[in-house]
Amino acid sequence: MDLGLDVDDSHPPYTVLAVKGEVDVYTAPRLREKLVELVSQGKHKIVVNLEGVDFLDSTGLGVLVGGLKRLRSHEGDLTLVCTQHRILKVFEITGLTKVFAIHDSVDAAVAS
Amino acid sequence: MEEVLELEIPARPEFVALVRLVVSSVASTRRVLAEERIDDVKLAVSEACTNAIEAHGELDTDDHVVVRLIEGDDRLEVLIDDRGQGFDPTALPEHPPVTDPERLNFERGLGIPLIRTLVDEVDFDSGQEGTSVKLTIYCGRAKVDELGEFD
Numbered sequence: 001m002d003l004g005l006d007v008d009d010s011h012p013p014y015t016v017l018a019v020k021g022e023v024d025v026y027t028a029p030r031l032r033e034k035l036v037e038l039v040s041q042g043k044h045k046i047v048v049n050l051e052g053v054d055f056l057d058s059t060g061l062g063v064l065v066g067g068l069k070r071l072r073s074h075e076g077d078l079t080l081v082c083t084q085h086r087i088l089k090v091f092e093i094t095g096l097t098k099v100f101a102i103h104d105s106v107d108a109a110v111a112s
Numbered sequence: 113m114e115e116v117l118e119l120e121i122p123a124r125p126e127f128v129a130l131v132r133l134v135v136s137s138v139a140s141t142r143r144v145l146a147e148e149r150i151d152d153v154k155l156a157v158s159e160a161c162t163n164a165i166e167a168h169g170e171l172d173t174d175d176h177v178v179v180r181l182i183e184g185d186d187r188l189e190v191l192i193d194d195r196g197q198g199f200d201p202t203a204l205p206e207h208p209p210v211t212d213p214e215r216l217n218f219e220r221g222l223g224i225p226l227i228r229t230l231v232d233e234v235d236f237d238s239g240q241e242g243t244s245v246k247l248t249i250y251c252g253r254a255k256v257d258e259l260g261e262f263d
Contacts, residue, residue, distance in 0.1 A: 022129060022132075025165065055154065055158075057162065057223075058159055058162075058220075062219035062220050063219070065218070065219050086151045089151075093229050094226065098211055099216070
């Protein structure tokens, strides 16, 4: 199962990470590795675009929570782009909409 | 009640996607559930299988995880059986409130609360020789139709 992870640095100071596919216990470690890699490169304002994500479970949520914690420790931030009801629902029922800023487009996220 | 599927998988993370695909396809084909609830079943089954696989990983066992789908007139039941060490479902650690900065220290532990929210009934039968999780979803009900939160 492939997980697409495309990095776009064309919105400085933001780095946009577009995730495509299913994020679960098998693929979430790759997302974690990518976030750790970006932070280690000094990219501390990260927008994770979830518009291409078909499925997200608690493992994926945990990776995003860990990424946010890591970035905040560097005075940075991790924001999300998501408009899909099925994915938003996972954030809503876990209350994590109060933890993450969730935008409806990359443009809105990088303008925030 | 009629068993319509039994799936036995190696306890490895790459097989969780297969379980999601098969269970959601069978549930859709049988037209037992509204489409919006198929997503709930997929997520709940995925969480339960993830826990089962992790339980096997802790024991380093080659035993398989067994997933069964049972259909009734008014419900769908999914049973996930593992051979892990078991756990106490009433003694799970609580997370700090989401508004508490300490919340960011908790990356795990959302799976079972998610399961409880997404399905109509969940039963855990857990002991030292394994855990059996039964998820029950009734036809025509929307458990979380207005993006309700935990608690």
